[in-house]
Amino acid sequence: MVSRADERAFAQWWWTVDRVLLGALLSLIALGVLLSLAASPPVAEKLGVGSYHFVIRHAMFAVPAVIALITFSFLSPRQVRRVALVIFAVALVGIIVTLFMGVEVKGSRRWIQIAGLTVQPAEFVKPAFVILTAFLFAEGSKRADLPGRLLAVFLLAMVIAPLIAQPDFGQAMLIAIVWSAMIFLAGLQWRWVFALGGLGFGGIVSAYLYLPHVTARFNAFLDPSSDKNYQINRSIESFIRGGWFGEGPGEGIIKRRLPDSHTDFVFAVTAEEFGILACGLLVLLFAVVVLRGLMHAFKEPDPFVRLALSGLMLLFGGQAAINMAVNLQLMPAKGMTLPFISYGGSSLMAVALEMGLALALARRRPRPVRFTTERSMREAFA
Secondary structure: OOOOOOOOHHHHHHHHOOHHHHHHHHHHHHHHHHHHHHHOHHHHHHHOOOOOHHHHHHHHHHHHHHHHHHHHOOOOHHHHHHHHHHHHHHHHHHHHHHHHHOEEEOOEEEEEEEOOEEEOHHHHHHHHHHHHHHHHHHHHHHOOOOOHHHHHHHHHHHHHHHHHHOOOHHHHHHHHHHHHHHHHHOOOOHHHHHHHHHHHHHHHHHHHHHOHHHHHHHHHHHOOOOHHHHHHHHHHHHHHHHOOOOOOOOOOOHHHHOOOOOOOOHHHHHHHHHOHHHHHHHHHHHHHHHHHHHHHHHHOOOHHHHHHHHHHHHHHHHHHHHHHHHHOOOOOOOOOOOOOOOOOHHHHHHHHHHHHHHHHHHOOOOOOOOOOOHHHHHHHOO
């Protein structure tokens, strides 16, 4: 048992970290390994790499992910900013390198090979971008000599431009949405909110008109009978076949016709084998993480911590919502993983880093006490 009087680093961490939030995150990581066991064997068998190839790799990545989650949660807000700056610089360089040396998959260059591992730098740039944006918004509101919002716009352009060039419109859209939410929370006037909304709508229309990759996906979404909707249609079949309680572990058959059952469509496999109720419980677990994090953010007096924690939670929840919406044919396919659940080493490690930083910002810290009168001082020490 860890004593509250213990002054060692672990004891201080244990009594200040949000253990409910930590437990929910560890539960998601464990469920990711379990659902990989259900979703990945058919894909592995088709590739001829052994039935449990992806399960083993997912479990192997889960171990350093847990270590990263806990390690980063020890950081102070100042250390969080410094770590974010380093990660952002390295990841942004990685994104640019992928444009020239990246591995092309389905017409996009999003991955690079590093020491035998395939890494997607965009996954790591997202949490770092959110934290740096929060710092610019917070400092800009306190210092008249710092054009925080203008620098944040420049930072957004730095990230969005190479992502669209890859092309990775889904990640670019998610980052833009989170950035817009953060600038609204930072106190943007309503007229600018509507202006940004119009600009965003114009960007989506322009992407549809001038980016063939985006045009094809939107057209496929609007035409359910399109051949490009093969996986989406199989996903809907999974929900119908699974019903409320599912067919049982290992009893899914539609997953054998889903090429991305272990990545983008693991939510559909969950529906077929474990049922819609299990999907609801998974959604509830994501909701606990997001709402718990936002609860801490709204109570936080420090503008940087409040904005950074809100942004990280919106990023985490937004990515999960987009993945689930695609599985349910509620929006065009985005090629976005379900955090902690989908197979993918880059995604798993990046989300663990993201939530480790969120845990660090959500930790309880002593508040400065201000005494305005002699009476209040006497009462405080009485």
